[in-house]
Amino acid sequence: MSNGKHIAVICNYELKPNRIGGMDRFFVAYDRACKAKGFQVDWFFSNSTPHRFYINLTVYASEELSAEDQYLSRIASEKYDIVVTHFLALCTSFYKRLKEKNQPYIIAVDHNPRPLKGFPLKKRIKNRLKGIIYSRYINQFVGVSKYTKDCISNDYGQFLKKKTTIIYNGIDASIYLKRTEENPGKFIVASHLRESKGIQDLIEAVNLFSEEKKQLLKIDIFGVGPLETRLKEMVREYKLEPQFSFRGSTSNLPDLLQNYSFLLQPTYMECFSLSILESLAANLPVITTPVGGNPEIIAEGKNGFIFKTGDIKALSSILEKVLQEKLTISEDVSTLIKNQFPLEKMVKEHINLLPCT
Incomplete structure (x- = not known):
């Protein structure tokens, strides 16, 4: 039974039928668990064609568009109460655009690795400014390891520690x-x-x-x-x-x-x-x-x-x-x-x- 809540999951992730990995299995299991809670879920993937593994999911994807553009073309006709992002750069103007439409609750999951010696100074300064300007539009940050959680606060500002949690990857x-x-x-x-x-x-x-x-x-x-x-x-x-x-x-x-x-x-x-x-x-x-x-x-x-x-x-x-x-x-x-x-x-x-x- 639906609870009336509509979730958009935006993933900078390509769907490949010859690569069914841990994240593919997570996405399908997460969709199933959301529906069991009464949520309606729409999925947006980058530069992809949906394949049979995702047959039970509502997927918006094409070879020509990024996941972000797929979503932006959809929000004119749909209201989303919750937006979850995977593999997207954090604290960008895109999150401001997400928030402007219907004020959804936004969860940003950070899977993005950092360079071995860290970002150059110019990039560090830019990230810190982005954190100050755009982090306010993200309700919850998620790191997939303690390392990632630490990177979020180090990159975008220590003030983000209070709304950042760790959820480790898992597999079947x-x-x-x-x-x-x-x-x-x-x-x-x-x-x-x-x-x-x-x-x-x-x-x-x-x-x-x-x-x-x-x-x-x-x-x-x-x-x-x-x-x-x-x-x-x-x-x-x-x-x-x-x-x-x-x-x-x-x-x-x-x-x-x-x-x-x-x-x-x-x-x-x-x-x-x-x-x-x-x-x-x-x-x-x-x-x-x-x-x-x-x-x-x-x-x-x-x-x-x-x-x-x-x-x-x-x-x-x-x-x-x-x-x-x-x-x-x-x-x-x-x-x-x-x-x-x-x-x-x-x-x-x-x-x-x-x-x-």
């Missing part, structure tokens, strides 16, 4: 087949292929191996992106084709993760990685960097190993020690996900933010 661990064998020498990367993900460092790290040791490992890279051509060129240049395979996008990762020994994530920027959660749910430990929210879930030697961002020699050393079984993780690393980061908890905490629930 039940869909991931658990690794039951060691799978020595087999590693997986699941990532958008851009420079900030650090995959170029991984290629450099493997190139430091002796020819004999190179034969001991195999790395499958799942993902697409603007750096793909350059990464393939590096592999050819270093004659590492036997070590690296580029597999493209897939929606089948829940079944595939079990076939590897570690997830590799040499990233420079992160908020709170869904890829890490998904890997751990499959009982697959992680080798990664201490950026963003990664240290909030990866404990050295317990469910993964951490190396300094950009330290190619350190990454090479960790990989070599893993291959030599000098570094091992024997415990079931999926327990943490089931206990602390279930999808149901994430959905419940987001629903609890809605007024009139």
